[in-house]
Amino acid sequence: MTTTILGRAGQGKNGLGNRQQLQQLLAFAGLVVIFVFFSVASPYFLDWANVKGILLATAVTGIMALGATLVIATGGIDLSVGTGMTLCSVMTGVFLANLGLPLVVGVLGGLAIGALIGLLNGLNVAYLRLPPFIATLAMMMVAQGLSLVISGTKPIYFSDVAGFGQLAGGELVPGLPNAVLIFFVAAVLAGVTLSKTLTGRYALSIGSNEEATAISGVDVRRWKVVIYVVAGLFTGLAGVVMASRLNSAQPGLGLGYELEAIAAVVIGGTSLRGGKATILGTVIGALIMATLTNGLRIMSIPQEWQKVAVGIVIVLAVYADMLRRGKEA
Amino acid sequence: MTTTILGRAGQGKNGLGNRQQLQQLLAFAGLVVIFVFFSVASPYFLDWANVKGILLATAVTGIMALGATLVIATGGIDLSVGTGMTLCSVMTGVFLANLGLPLVVGVLGGLAIGALIGLLNGLNVAYLRLPPFIATLAMMMVAQGLSLVISGTKPIYFSDVAGFGQLAGGELVPGLPNAVLIFFVAAVLAGVTLSKTLTGRYALSIGSNEEATAISGVDVRRWKVVIYVVAGLFTGLAGVVMASRLNSAQPGLGLGYELEAIAAVVIGGTSLRGGKATILGTVIGALIMATLTNGLRIMSIPQEWQKVAVGIVIVLAVYADMLRRGKEA
């Protein structure tokens, strides 16, 4: 749908699969260029400790971005991932620290809250037919408010919840923090969901042509709800990981994360118009953002210039990526 | 495009013109309901001082939302309005307070910076074919960074610039702050632009079907640039009004305004998919947001619950509005 008449040279030589693989490789190339640049610019950059830092910095936003990718695939948008994540953190805190439920129950509870947020988003979008922007904007505010109300505007600490901090901070794979491991596993799950399950297939189909999908006998409304619920599960996971990493639930946090998550998705090559999405792209998009920020900091570029630099690099990276793909956004 | 086969009863009774008038009237009814509710709930609400406060609170976001409406009509999005507005404030400060240029020159300079921001956005979107989300996200960061760099991260005060504060604060029409007057005049200009000029017509055509518009002989790329530049002018105007209202340019401000502006546009009934837009709707959307916030504050609803309430009311308002329009978003 996004192919414009101008400059459609060289289109469609390969099937969708090949093209997308190619495109991801190229986005990956962009990431590599950034990596190489910083490695040359700073001797401290290519340290495992620093790379680990980048990966950790990617994890939470990255997990949110995975869910957002599914929603964006339908042509929707999810503005509630940031504060929704916070609400999941807070509820995990309520379950574990306040109510003293077992670890597993608390974590599943956190995920369930995410699913619930997704369910409400999905119902509002699919059955009330609200524009996703409105439905999830409203949810963003409601979740933000509820986080504060429920927590009494105070952080909830997990200090007494044995093992909770290890969820994100431990290293099941030596040298690799669990948060990063969780991110990667979640990415694989999201990838399989997108490309191998009905949820993903219908997400793409709805994003490609909602009316035609409905006419083809797919229960579009039901599947939209499913898609938002699945996205909500990722929000829940992000909330749990966040809480574990901070060993506390911070009710005031979250606003602004949604934009970062969506940016990661779009930089990765997923179209906001729906129909086209790539999880690998999203992972790379999230890594590009985190790497840029880290690299500029390592180079001690003054904060105000960092913003300018990130903006310019994003334009360059996405443009270069598109050039190679034959200007087909 | 959002109409699905399910439940599209009653569509297309009238031409586009009539339908849109109707829809705006109904959104207006929503605003009236909110107004009546708060008037009954609080004795302070219907005070002219308070209504003036609401209008003032609407002005800056409202002006930004006007420009955003044009961009959204094309199916694009402008994330740079918030920090772009700040950069225009800061530059107005540089022109007037630092360089001591004449008032008119400084104000026109501020507008010109807005146009420049729009020009860059437009070029990136039209000629580099970047997704509007990416192009304007990058601009959002660049503008934020530059505001800090140029101002040296300190506010620029206009205390010595005679008459500047009067621009927004004065009352050409007694009882009505100029900022509000400027907003209304800008809204009329935007309305005329949208419905009566080539810029607006082509914006809607591009949003409706970009490829068909191009094949029809419209120079889509050039017009996109024009549209973003016009939107940038509104950003510039918002910056000047903001600076005048605060009698200072606050370099740290701006982030988050873009979401509010876009929300006003969407609540007003303009579709993020493009092709449908209404300036009156945007004005009403902006008023709904400001009125809600104000009313809840006047009722001294605890701040955390305010968010929850605003979220819920937005869902209700938009849903009710859609119901009456026959579920056609």
Add this chain to the structure above:
Amino acid sequence: SGGSGSGGGAPGTGDKPYVALVSKGFQHQFWQAVKQGADDAAAELDVEVTFEGPETETEVEKQLTMLQTALDKSPDAIGYAALDSEASIPMMTDAVSRGIPVIAFDSGVDSDAPVTTVSTDNLAASAEAAKHMAELVGSGKIAIVGHDQTSQTGQQRVEGFTQYIEENAPDIEIVDTQYAAGDQLKSADAAKAIMQAHPDLKGIYGTNEGSAIGVVKAVQESGRSGELTVIGFDSGTAQTDAIRDGLMAGAITQDPIKMGYETVKAAVAAINGEEVEPVIDSGFYWYDETNIDDPEIAAVLYE
């Protein structure tokens, strides 16, 4: 939540005096502590109090709108923590002309309008932090993780610190200052990057609660606990725990509860036409492992 005693009806409609507080924020524990102090005073002095503030400390315009709405409720007094010391002057003058006394808190305004100013001297407080940093580090490289680049508080917390080091500790070099909006995760990421770029870094100063906890997190995650001197600002459970666990050398705390309390008290005095001191210093304290449980310190720390 809400204003204490706001009960069912809107504040100001009852017969109790009504004091509207417009602060710089409300989600931070610091502001919640201010609010608590205000609520305490309200209960004690039998007045109604409302408390609100914008989400971040850059939102100057949002705060002005809040102030405007507060004035529209015709309160008997206004408490105001200005994000920008000049932008609100016309509104405060307006309040004064309507006979509504204004109490400034947290930071002052460049105007005669306020009856009094209840605040922390942030320059002095951060110099105190620097003094302890200098003593603990002796010489070498240190860095700062700031919480806000544009607000007066944010800037003074860096300025006071830097000035002290430059003037009194020639052997110490501040190699980097990065800002991370007081977000714990982002502050942690920033601190890590700084540590990475300066392997021989000896200390980091975090300018508010979120920044300080982020720095602790970064040191912990890099496995360098004990090697770096971390100095924080404000309190909150995470910070006090970090000090008890030896992860943080110490921190400056203000006395937010007193700040809130004194603000409301001064407001009531002004309403009653009583004389009020032009400046009320709500004070600040250095606390570390050694004095954290002292009663006078414990009293000013909050969770």
Add this chain to the structure above:
Amino acid sequence: MTDSPALLSATGISKSFPGVRALDDVHLDLRHGEVLALVGENGAGKSTLLKLLSGLHRPDAGTMALDGTPMSPSGPRQANELGISVIHQEFHLMPDLTVAQNIFIGREPRRAGLLIRDDELERRATALFERLGIPLDPRQPVAHLSVAGQQMVEIAKALSFDARVLIMDEPTAALTETEVATLFWIVRDFVSPRTGVIYVSHRMDEIKEISDRITVLRDGRYVDTLPTATTETREVIAAMVGRQLETGVRPHPAPEVADREVALAVRGLSTRALLKDVSFELRRGEILGLAGLMGAGRTEVARAIIGADRSTGVVEVNGRPVTIRTPADAVRHGIGYLSEDRKRYGLLLDQDVVRNVMLSSLPGMTRGGFVRDADGRRVAADMVDRLSIRTPSVNQRAKNLSGGNQQKVVLAKWLVRDCDVLIVDEPTRGIDVGAKDEIYTLLTGLAAQGKSIVVISSELPEVMRLADRIVVMCEGRVTGTLANADATQHHIMELATRFGADRSLVTTGGDA
């Protein structure tokens, strides 16, 4: 014939849309083993009737029955389950999904109930294409297919169900004769004593060839059902339009244009994908036909000329070489292009007739920078009149018009723009016989006024009827140019298949 109930019947059907009574007490019955043609002018209500049968819309009144059992499908899926398979006039495809994914959407084979087996999906699609003789690549994204390719996907999709009733709404509008032949072979193969086909078309020769009986609608009302074998085309048309019509006449000997100046010259036009060294000249007042099989590159020539695609070569307007990088440049040089794909490249579906008709001519309809909507409405009303566009008002949205009427709106847009050179690509796609003739008259009239026209059409009779000269293409090359007098179907087909190498519906081209 028999007293067993009809395979599919509809009685007393009425359906209204706001401002339009689309169907009024219509009935229809499809017998076992027959192909029933459904004909009528544009906007007569054919598509609406089919949408009722397939559950896309609900009738306001009337009943429908399948094998005598009353039915009222609640939606397309239920219609499918009942054994009714429909190829709608408007495609319902997901452009970002592959051909195979489109065909089996909603019926994906899965492993352990969870993971979609795309290999199996492709295998099934391949098998289906082999059975139907359709050269499609199952892994191709639909976005990369031409209109004809998309049409074939719709056909394959409809046949992938185990249907008893196959309903086809103008399936051949986008197809050339070879593909039509394939389709007819498929239809004949499908028909058995337990099945039946409803076939909508404006092409009378096809109806003659494929159908057993013909049901005629006019203005939303039932007119008659006629046995094909014993009915003259003339009579069918008379029933459709309610009067006698002269059709199929070749123009008077072409006017002598050879000595007129060249309005448009194309020299050595090539594209990376397909075109190789395409050259031709178009003179003032001339109608030039472009003929060829599907994928021959006619559309691509047009798109290259107007700058919609990148190409190399020279385009001269009035003897001067011009640089055309975008369609806007082309229009500036007086060249307009009516696309074969009205939905994608022609219409603003969400906007009304006025805005669509004005789109190409807006700058000329402004005063002092302001658009004069009154002008637009007047012009649109005039066009609605001239082209007999069936619409309740000029403020009707394009998407609510019938297919043929949409096509007329696109045509109207270009007539209003009044270009010196007009390239029309399948200009009468979906337009009924009567209106077709009016459009032919209109085009010849334009040429008589000195406009130059390129007609691209997959219907050879159309090209032969209109064109003074015919350029025939095959695989991106010009294989011959014929004067109207020398052009016979046989002759053209010979040139159109001159290379005879493997063609594919998959119009990606490039690596041939």
